[in-house]
Amino acid sequence: MKKKKITLFSIINFIISTAIILVMIFPIYWMVVSSLMSQSELLSNVPKLVPSSLHFENYVNVFKRTNMFKYTLNSCIMTFGVLAIQLVVGLLAAYGFSQGKFKGKKFFYYIILGLMMVPGQVTFIPEYIMIAKWGWVNTFTGLIVPQGLSVFFIFLMRNAFMNVDKDIIEAGRMDGLGRFGLIFHVFIPMTRTIFTSxxxxxxxxxxxxxxxxxxMTTTEDIRVLTIGIAYLKQTYAGDIVANYNEIMAGALIASLPIIILFFAFQKYMFENKYI
Amino acid sequence: MPRKFKEQFKDFLFVVPALAYAIIFAYYPLVKLFDLSFTNWNLLRDSYKYVGTKNYEWLFYGTGAKYIRNSIQVTVIYAVAETAITIIGGMLLALLLKKTSKYFKVLKAFAFLPRYISISTAGVVFLWMLNTNSGILNRIIMQYGGEKIDWLGKPGTALLSIIMLAGWKNVGYGMMIYLSAMPNIPREYYEAAAIDGATNTKSFFKITLPLLAPTTYFLFITSLLASLKAFQSIDIMTQGGPIRSTEVYVYLIYHMSMEQFRVDRASAAAVVFFVALLLLTIVLQTISKKVSKNSVL
Structure with missing residues (x-):
């Protein structure tokens, strides 16, 4: 009797869960499907949930007719530039704040943590004016350099570095490792999981x-994917609706690296609480 | 002594880049923001002078007051809705999907994925789905004999559309946070409750919910503070319209400064925003220390 009740419950649970997740992934499914439809099918009166034929030329077209290629390249340059600076600045600070011995360490650390109270949404006006004065508007320097500090990264890596075993650090010192050597050969390997995620x-x-x-950007030359995609419906010649299949192809390309990373590193993504 | 000092100085050098960043790109602009809010600088002009509290007067008592009030109202509705969906929806999803079988792991991954899809991709996809004439949502509604809805053209439904996007993106995050906290509840509590004859519903309200209170509070703080700073989805989907019905606070600041070039007034509005966020965070953190021993930083 009891067993039967449990099975009934799990069947209902199974059905409801599946139904909810199907609704939740529908926007992603619809983006993929729309990007493969022909224009006439896309706009047909009876909604079609499965395309009758696959039109991969939408992907070629969106690259040919818009600046998608440039946006993608710009996104890559910005992302890797920002990532490089954030990692270097962040690792140095995490080391200094966890292992360093100097006067006022705590005070300086609070200065960094205090940044959480000063979001970019508050300070962007004077920041923009300052950067405009330096002539950095519409340049990669302006796009990348001001984003080079991640408090979130310093906070998590400092805590991780604090938990590294003292004996291992000492052993590293005995082997003649300097400060940089310790960061690369002891601290990063010892905190691999948190560092990766x-x-x-x-x-x-x-x-x-x-x-x-x-x-920071007002011209096509320097636009990144996120901005370019949002503008597609305006910059794209022609009817606002008619080429939604190609716009969806662009939207999918913009998110593809993230979707791939998400599934490749799923294990790490589910472990991090502070995202 | 000099040697010790030298070592200290070398250690200090490691945090210098981060400190330089903090000062140049955050604290200095923050001070400058207060300064700007007392000027009459219009970006179209080169010179400006100090005008005292005129911008604040405009903001609180002048024509600006009705924009500010509207904006605060929109922001609060949006933030409360997003936070509620993250917490309640996240909890329900966590309860539904807590099984650890392979199938349920896949379902969890799909529930979590939207959080990482960029808002611009998500926004463009929602624009397409909500399109009045050809969007899939209206076509489904019409299939079942309903009237098509001008989702982004009417004040009420425009804000609702923005909230739907936010809910879709964040509900999986709520689920994830709850799922990582649930295994920490000792199994014995449920067993004891079952022996006492408690139903599942009862043990949920008497055990699960109270023991997850610190987790709920963590979600409440993080979602609320993040949603108060919303900007992107509004910029992509509605640009604050129609009739300012989706003009959240950050969008108002952006609109005043980058589109109307009234840096003076926008700065005053940003100062008000900064002070409000600061006070709110202090209050929430103080309560947080009472709710749970580990404060949420």
């Missing part, structure tokens, strides 16, 4: 960043 989040955040590129 936080770096992954840094990458995703930069790739998906919208606010700063929106403030």
């Amino acid at each position: 936080t770096s992954l989040i840094l990458f995703i955040n930069s790739w998906n960043n919208y606010f700063w590129p929106k403030i």
Whole structure:
């Protein structure tokens, strides 16, 4: 009797869960499907959930007719540039704040943590004016350099570095490792999991960043994917609706690296609480 | 002594880049923001002068007051809705999907994925799905004999559309946070409750919910503070319209400064935003220390 009740419950659970997740992935499914439909099918009166034939030429067209290629390249340059600076600045700070011995360490650490109270949404006006004065608007320097600090990364890596076994650090010192040697040969390997997952989040955040590129860029030459995609419906010649299949192809390309990373590093993604 | 000092200085050098960043790109602009809010600088002009509290007067008592009030209202509705969906929806999803079989792992991954899809991709996809004439949502509604809805053209449904996008993106995050906290509840509690004859519903309200209170509070703080800073989805989907019905606070600041070039007024609005966020965070953190011993930083 009891057993039967449990099975009935799990069947209902199974059905409801599946139904909810199907609704949740529908936008992604619909993006993929729309990107493969022909225009006439896309706009047909009876909604079709499965395309009758696959039109991969939409992907070719969106590259041919828009600046998608340039956006992708710009996104890559920005993301890797930002990631490189954030990692270097962040690792140095994490080491200094966890292992360093100097006066006022705690005070300086609070200065860094205090940045969480000063979001970019508050300071972007004077920041923009300052950067405009330096002539950095519409340049990669302006796009990349101001984003080079991640408090989130410093906070998590400092905590991770604090937990590294003292004996191992001492052993590293005995082997003649200096400060940089310790960071690369002891601290990063010892905190591999957290280092990988936080770096992954840094990458995703930069790739998906919208606010700063929106403030910093006004020309096509320097636009990144997030901005370019949002503009497609305006910059794309022709009817606003008619080429939604090609716009969906562009939207999918913009998110493809993230989707691939998400499934490749699923294990890490589910472990990180501070995302 | 000099040698010790030298070593200290070398250690200090490691944190210098981060400190330089903090000062140049955050604290200095913050001070400058207060300064700007007392000027009459319009970006179209080169010179400006100090005008005292005129911008604040405009903001609180002048024509700006109705924009600010509208904006605060929109932001609060949006933030409360997003936070509620993240917490309630996240909890329900966690309860539904807590099984660890392979199938359920896949379902969990799909529930979590939207959080990482960029808002611009998600926004463009939602724009297409909500399109009045050809969007899939209206076509389904019409299939069942309903009237098509101008989702982004009417004040009420425009804000609802923005909230739907936010809910879709964040509900999986709520689920994930709850799922990582649930295994920490000792199994014995449930066994004891079952022996006492408690139903599943009862043990949920008497055991699960109270023991997850610190987790709920963590989600409440993080979602609320993040959603108050919303900008992107509004910029992509509605640009604050129609009739300012989706003009959240950050969008208002952006609109005043980058589109109307009234840096002076926008700075005053940003100062108000900064102070409000700061006070809210202090209050939430103080309560947080009472709710759970580990404060949420």
